[in-house]
Amino acid sequence: MKSIYNRIFGLLLLLGASSCEDFLDVNENPNNPQDAPITGLMTNATYETALNVQRIGSITSNYVQYLASPNPASASDVMEPLNYSGTWFNLYNVMTDLTDLISKAEESDAGHYLGAGQILMALNLGMTVDIFGDVPYSEGFDFSAVTPAYDDDEQLYAEVLSLLDQGIQNLAGTTAISIGDDDFIFQGDVDSWIKFGNMLKARFMLHTPDASANELLSAIDNGFEGNEDDAYVEFFEQRFNPWAQVAINNENLLLGGWISTQFIEALDGTSYPAVDPRLPLMIGTTDDGEFIGVPNGAGRGNAPEQGARSTLIPGQYYTSELSPLLIATFAEQKFIEAEAALNSDPNRAYAAYLAGIEAHMDMLEVPEGEKEAYLSDPGVSMGAGSLTLDDIMKEKWVALFLHPETWNDARRFDYGYKDMTLPANLNTDLNNQFIRRLPYPDNEVSRNGQNVPEVSLLDRIWWDE
Template sequence: MMKITKKIVRNLGLFLVLMMASCDSYLDVNENPNNPEDAPISGLMINSTYESAKNIFRVGDITSNYVQYLASPNPASASDTMEPVSNNNTWFNIYNVMTDLTVLIEKAEEQEANHYKGAAQVLMALNLGMGVDIFGDMPFSESFTFETVTPSYDDDEQLYAMIMDFLDEGINNLQGETTVSMGEDDFIYQGDTTKWIAFANMLKARYMIHAKETSDYSASEVLAAIDNGFQSIDDDAKVAFFEQDINPWADVARDNADLLLGGWISEQFIQALDGTSYPAVDPRLGLMVGTTDDDTFVGTVNGAGRGNAPEQGARSTLVEDQYYTTITSPILIATYSEQKFIEAEAAFEIDKNRSYQAYLAGIRAHMEMLEVPQEEIDTYLADPSVSMGEGAFALEDIFKEKWVALFLHPETWNDARRFDYQYKDMDVPVNLNPDLNGQFIRRLPYPDNEVSRNGQNVPDVTLLDRIFWDE
């Protein structure tokens, strides 16, 4: 990823303050003197690319406990036990970005800035998809006209059709002529439209694989999108951070070091990589999480808390200066590794050899991203429990390795629900919310603020009601 210029870095903080103050989503229908319609498309692109990456973190921060990457150090914590916590900030941040993108699309259309419009449509698909995947039905069709504070909800399956339309239209616009070209105001690809087109195709594959159990699913269409998607880890969609506004996972690690406890690693994740749950010891473990003061890896049981180990350093946590937690580490939006695992799943029933090779390539891509030494990569891939051969290769192998490779990413919760949480040794948390009847959570509740503002339209759902692709 190209370096962000010092000029953009200097201006970003002030710009974000102004933009976030102006983006009131559909809830404010009064005239706003700082309305984002007054912002230039370049400024809207800065904010939209940056805040889209932050939304990946915001959703991942919620879901990482559900998929047992992280665990709370405190017993019976709501984040572990799957209580119906209101996620007002996440809801509003998703809508704030979509509000900016709505304006960006309109302004780019007026100026015939088709590349900006195409990139904005891809980001709209990304943010809308994040929202639908965790909440289900959402207000969209009536949300950005500033004509109502009580917009109706669109059906989740219909919203998925809109997501695919945004991606197709985005690709078309990115392939066409433009009056204005993107540059360093694009924090993801610095205006490289070829990579934007690959990103859009990768997202098409991501959202199509979600719908694998529906009647509209086509494995050949997923593989066609992948053929036009990422070609290597150099194509990964990501936003790097900087010392003025550090990577949010680095902030979690720093807070934990200062005894503001967070980022404790689940026992499930530790044991999946340390040779306990699976035969192979994974060399990525020490590059992703920290050791205890005794230089060992010890996880925390989800829902049970730290038990008799109250001292800092008695459990593994996120620690500073690793790949995911360096101040300038990128937030990964979509990766070549993820795409290879999507390919492996899509090809499994129709081309087993392609599926198996994609599975191995997905592991290698993630290890190379983490800069695992080549000898250790070769040793891990040579283990018969990892390279089991095409005949013994199963879907659960794909889901397990994808779970490792998408560490802290919200996409894993979509996989966990599609896979019915059948990861080896993954049990429901201790002190589980009794309303779940011993089952894993399937969706987030609608935010309290949305219920109070738009209660007549908010669907009546429980935490066990499923998104359409999970039924």
Template sequence: MKFRNKLTVLICTSVVLLASACESFLDVNENPNNPEDAPVSGLLTNSTLETARNVYRAGSATSNYVQYLASPNPGSSSDTMDPVDFSSTWFNLYNVMTDLTVIIDKSTESGANHYLGVAQILMALNLGMTVDFFGDIPYSEGFDFETVTPAYDDDEELYGRVLSLLDQGIANLQLETTMSIGDDDFIFQGDIAQWEKFAYSLKARYLIHTQSYSEALTALTNGFVSNSDDAKVFFFEQAFNPWAQVAINNANLLLGGWISEQFIQAMDGTSYPTFDPRLPLMVGTTSTGEFVGTVNGAGRGNAPEQGARSTLIPGQYYTSTTSPILISTYAELKFIEAEAALPTDRNRAYAAYLAGIEAHMDMLSYDEEEDQAAYEAAKAAYLADPSVAVGAAALTLDLIMKEKYVALFLHPETWNDARRFDYAYKDMSLPENLNPDLNGEFIRRLAYPNSEVSRNGNNVPQVSLLDRIWWDQ
């Protein structure tokens, strides 16, 4: 494919740009971004690639909280919801937003409206992820390099900025442009119509956080219409999918990617009546061919050998070296539609719920024709099972959220769902050895990173891990 052939060259370009990127929005003695010289095309290459990696980084930070993953070590901070220093995640989010600020400024000056629109959409996404994790953050003073102690902006006001950026991005994509986007865009390779669908799909995501159901339904009518629309970045052998690295590391006894008992039991017929045929395509079995999860907070327990628990394994849909990082998907959008329509139009909600399940099932496949035929039969049986095909009248938010939980495997949006849903997934329990400061409750936000506290401590809000983001009240 032409795009794949160019990808290596573009990755090299992005590495050079990343090396010159600003270490932090706070480091202002000199500005290594050098916006006078950095072309918007190269900055977009880096921004699209690093946005996908930020989705991975965010998913890696939260997958233990929603019990996709569990640590093999008892009492691990990632499981027990202790304060964890996410300075690198904070840095990477701000690093991308710094480059996007340069693109926005340069594109505005030059009339490159398509670059401007795409940068605004990506800014909305990275800003939204940061607010969803930390609440109040620096933004209005975060990128002008005039202060090393930027003020913090209110999280609710920043959500208005996220939605405004998406609207501005959509509007700018519809204008004439002095520069056309091409293969420097890792997500859609310059397809402006796809960027518009992506922006509307993101609008629906952020609107569902605030239970703005009518507005979310309006937005999603202009969003993705099939799996082929998904916003994703493909990787390749020389710079491969980071979840593949987790699986490879685990296979080499650098332990990571152990699957939570909660996730296994949500799919293996324990928590729900029927076995989900997607499970073998998403995680590995034990050495005896079984699916056995690890209890969050408890570690490996009395089965210390590696093959005694299910883990991420190399070569599956989420863990192949060339697998994509999924940023936003049609399946997610259908579950947003199901949730938003449920109070007023149960038939629409039910149709969207089934479409979301099928869309995710269609992402997964076997290489061997015989195995794929068996999977197709199992897929049809699952969709027809009475516990899944419950009918419009019996559809519940619990079922919608359960299926969305499966379809967004390893994605950070699930932590937003879990908090909105008050962690009410069936059989989800608090981890063992829970952080005592949580008083028997689930974590609600990330702690501000140590790097920010040390450099901007007078402005950092005083919060606990139980203090809720504005939309989680």
């Protein structure tokens, strides 16, 4: 597998240097190719989509208290507005490439490329709406529209679900051109793309207040069947997993990846009775061999030296140089199933809840005895009749470590995780409440200000109202 990535890495570098300009920049760059091949667009779109998941996760991991800043009152910790122009650009850059890919696929009767492109467009558009709300889409990729209009976030969610349905249908049909090694996620495996589309349909339907539980569970029935179906991008010698780079940087005193006290205490027996064997497989100890976190907003206090607090460290599942960057997993899908079935079918919900825990533990290669001991703990194995939404959300929060989907869960759950408290030195504009959205980026406000909605960090995305 790695040899495939090395062979096409040169193509990726070319695309990275020459990919489409920001959708608001209509001036042609004579040094950029104006007609990228469909295979190159697929390579760039699959790779950059995984990076977009990580880029958003690096923002939201402080909000859901996976990570904490070692410095007191750091803006990321205390939920102050920051400029996310880079995140905006990266999302729109991928969606611009996907617009071209979809158009070329339609022209070439390449039904499988078309379906995969529609699924990737749904994912990137959905992630954009989830963090910003109303965004340009109908005019977002019309290069004659220098100041594109903003579309309603609820209507855009309908487009996300429609794109997923269309993508699944096109992948199940015929194609004049087959996807191959240019696909960094599934290497052209069409059945895997169909499962992925159904899994994403369940994820986005879960956000939708009036979604049909039966339809959601039907999507799950056609989704992932095990960890082997997970959607991810693998890395290679020329480019490390971004979380590995955070861990390496931290070792070199470029501080990042410090672990929140809340996360450690949720797994070390403080907030919950069961000690979770996944903790030492996800984060590092202090120099003294202890797990000690940083309170969000308060900083590292009287421990200024490196090694006195837990951080991400190189070489673990999430932080090895060649670790996969997870987009969607079977473990996540099982927790979606548990939540969706909780009221109508408690036995199905309970089985899915336990399967989600086991899937994540298998991913981390938790020793069998430790896995069985955790799953049999009365605080974890409470029985179908006693399973609550709190139980499901807590275990999903652990299993989706560093993933941005957890911020969607946190807002839907009204940040109701046990012992999750507001950070110290909270942004006073939040009025002692948790953040609900990202601000629109400075570049967009300056160039398209007449269309940018006026919002505060407390204004909610449509599904969170």
